[in-house]
Amino acid sequence: MAEPIQMDTKRKGVDKVEERKRITCAMDDNDTPTFEPDLIRAIFKHIWTRKAQERERNEIQNPDALDSEVGAGTSKKNRPTSANANALKLSCELLRIFITEAVQRAATIAEAEGGSKIEATHLERILPQLLLDF
Amino acid sequence: MEIDEDRSDVEKEEEEEDDSISDLLRDRFRLSAISIAEAEAKRNGMEISEPIVACISDLAFKYTGQLAKDLELFAHHAGRKSVNMEDVIVSAHRNEHLAASLRSFRNELKAKEPQSERKRKKGSRKDDKATASVLLKPDTAGRRLLCGH
Structure with missing residues (x-):
């Protein structure tokens, strides 16, 4: 008899949290929070431009080593990588799955131990397999 | 200098x-x-x-x-x-279920592009839930192996 009441209070809590989330985080079709493709694009771009700059610097330092291979295309070679819109959406999904898997797996361990809160030990136990899966 | x-x-x-x-x-x-x-x-x-x-x-x-x-x-x-x-799909090659779920997500994205969006969205919700439940399977097996349950 006590169970349904507990469930109700839990649901109210969820609603409040979700209201707050709507302000800070993008939502997908199912109303679950996900990453914004623009944010992921900015992070990727940041890494790629830095890599392109490194490549450029290396070429200046030893131009002879790469000269035969690169030839006329040097200016093109140093342009940073880009990503198309769908690839970014797919990356967002991959990153979202990474986080949800971490939480779900830790939750299963916590549940098996009879707790209702995910603690550090639970994360420690699922971490090796999680990192092998991604 | x-x-x-x-x-x-x-x-x-x-x-x-x-x-x-x-x-x-x-x-x-x-x-x-x-x-x-x-x-x-x-x-x-x-x-x-x-x-x-x-x-x-x-x-x-x-x-x-x-x-x-x-x-x-x-x-x-x-x-x-x-x-x-x-x-992106190649980068998820370490786990078959993960790659499969990304592939179905890609198919949704592809399907959305040329056609009208309404029909595809309804179908995609079911797919999403199905892939989410599929994903947990390899991990429980893997964890059992790791933890010796």
């Missing part, structure tokens, strides 16, 4: 500026990651302690950096200058 020193100063400044930009990006990323993790914990009817959420979001950010490098490598290896969906 003086010119060289000037240059290195400019470069240092650029790098510092770069770092501050990446700090901002990292914070924005963490905010999103935290809300994803908390929503997922709530969905599982679990509480999650704050340091763990922070830890997971940090992990995810590091994974993003790794992912960016992987994607660039794959695209360049294929002789392309831009990353496409296949590169």
